[in-house]
Amino acid sequence: MFQVLLVDDEALARNDVKSILDWEKHGFTISGEAHNGSMALSMMEQHTPHIAILDVSMPLMNGVELSRMIRDRFPKVKMIMLSSFDDYDYVRTCLMNGAMDYLLKHRLNAAALLTLLDNAVKELQSEEREHEARSAQTKIIERLSPVILREHVANLARDVQEAGEALQSYARENDLYTHSINYGTASVQIVPFLLLTESFTDVQKNRFVLQATEVMQMAIGDIQKRTVGYVGEGRFIVLFSSEDRSEHTVTTQINQAMSSLSHSLEKFLNLKCVYAIGPLCGSLRLVGSSYIKANEDTNVMFDQISNASILKDSLFIEEQKQLLLFLEQLDGERINQIISTIFAALRSQPVYAMTVQIIVSEMLHIVEMSLKRHFPHASIEDKGLIPSRIELGRMGSIAELGQWLLNYYARIVEAIKQQHAGGPYSRHISKAIQFITDNYASNISLDITASALNLNPSYLSRLFKEETQMTFTEYLNRVRIKTSCMLMESGTYTLKQISSEVGFLSYTYFFKVFKSITGTTPQAYMDHLKPSKK
Incomplete structure (x- = not known):
């Protein structure tokens, strides 16, 4: 009642x-x-x-x-x-x-x-x-710990000894998969995980992984039947269980769920992923072997660090030197040529391969070093002058990643040029400084610069001295010496190579100018940069 x-x-x-x-x-x-x-x-x-x-x-x-x-x-x-x-x-x-x-x-x-x-x-x-x-x-939730369940599932992918038996025991204790007949797995790789998270703190990385895990779990459904576990380095395992006897039906369901997972990562977190599905099996003890096959099919190369390093060294040492030099020279055309050459050599690699991510990481590191020199007191990325790294989450191919880096470097060059052209200078002197920045590595002079700007050399000389408190030659030499110091710090050039690269026709004259500006010799400066031996 x-x-x-x-x-x-x-x-x-x-x-x-x-x-x-x-x-x-x-x-x-x-x-x-x-x-x-x-x-x-x-x-x-x-x-x-x-x-x-x-x-x-x-x-x-x-x-x-x-x-x-x-x-x-x-x-x-x-x-x-x-x-x-x-x-x-x-x-x-x-x-x-x-x-x-x-x-x-x-x-x-x-x-x-x-x-x-x-x-x-x-x-x-x-x-x-x-x-x-x-x-x-x-x-059920109080009895079942999602963290523990996910760890058991992840251990299947980590090849932990007796992980299958441990999962089966945990499932029995918590009434999981009780009527399941077929099991399957999928291997998921976030693209490109290393580049997105290398600057993260541990707390930020854990938050990022947890967020991705929750979005994937939301996309595939009930954690007690379909479970996402984090393996490491941007890799995930997805364990599927089904009460359906038809392998065709189960496989179709898994494909649909993984398609939804991929779509949700891109929609909610702006992340691309690659995935592969392993063969079905009839027992929790066997799902580890299903994941091994799925993982092989994703062609994940994160475990091949030594091979990646060898390829990186053979491919990238010379290009790295040139990229550093051309960035300091603000030579956009030759920067594009180097980046195109690098990515032509990488075109057969998957975008999520460790090789690719190590190389791109170093290319971004070169940019960061340059930005710290030119913008020591400001975050250029915060000002929107260059693309945010978060955009890397959308990269699904080597071609996309290469184009992103071309745009990235182009924006950097433009930002530095704008910074050089700014300041308390008149229009003529700003143009003269920009001309020096663009051409200091070649044999330029006051007369050549004045001709390029359609100015009288004497007028340019007097105006330059009044506004910069330096003669044209003094300013040019300071730009060249500053660049030579950067190249020395890179550790990839000899002193004679550096002398030539920054525009000095004579090593002896380079030696003399370097000492007059820095107070020390080029060799002493190089020796000072070497780590001390204790």
Whole structure:
């Protein structure tokens, strides 16, 4: 029986409500009567009904105020409001306080009241079912630790000894996969994980991995049937279980789930991934071998670090020297040629390969060194002058990655040129400084610069001295020596090579100018850069 409390200050009105129905026939019983709000609350404290029928207009505490207090103190109680007046403000307030409906006393009849009572019962039953479902789910979650489950699944991919037996034991203890017949796995690789996370702290990396795990889990469904585990270095394992006997059906379901997973990573986290699906098997003990095949098919090269380093060294040492030099010379055309050459050699590699990521990481490191020299007190990326690294998450091919780096370097060169051209200089001197920046490595002079700018050499010489407090030659030599110091710090050039690369025709003259500007010889400067031996 569903218990109903009647609250009305008029005894006659309460009798009318009681007499309008055969309450017990319809599954209800009048559990109590109250003639004001305070009495109703006191009765509800002693015995809470399922439904309360409230009069709106009562002394001391009206039905509107009472409905608010019932909502706050007894939120499960369903309220039906009765009144002699058709007042919209009352209606609105009562509904806002949680009342189910509002009836005028002069229109009250058995059918209308029974309809409201039945609606109240339906809501109570629906809420009870939801509560039971939540309670059952909570019990499962309390018993089942997603962290432990994911670790057991990840151990299958890490080739931990007896990982299959450990997972099977854990599944038995927690009623997992109880009716499963077929099992399968998938190997997932985030592209390119290393480049996205190499500058992260451990906390940031863990947060990134957890976020990716949750998005993938959301995409594939119930963790108790389909479980995502993190293996390491941007790799994940997905374990599938199914009660379906048809291998074709199960394989189709896995393919659909992985397609959804890939789409969700790109939609919610802007991350591309590659994945492969392993063969089905009939036991948790065998899913490790399924993952091995899936992992092979993704062609993941993260375990081939030594081979990657060999290829990197043979491919990249000379290009690295040239890239550093051309960046300091702000030679965009030759930078493009070097980047294109590097990626032509990498075109057969998958974008997520360790080889690719090591090389791209070093190319970005060259940029970072240059930025620190030219922008020591500002974050150029924060100002939007260069693409954010987060864009790397979308890269799905070597061609895309190569184009991204071409744009990246082009933006860097442009930003540095703008920085050089700025400052408290006139238009002519700003152009002269830009000309020096672009051409210092060649045999330029005051006359050549003046001719390029359509200026009189004497006028340019006088203006240059007035604004920079240096002669044209002094300024040119300082640019060349600054660049030579950068090349020395790279450790990839001899002193004679550096002398030639920065525009000095004579090593002896380079030696003399270097000492006059830095106060030390080029060799002493190089020796100072070498790590001390203890």
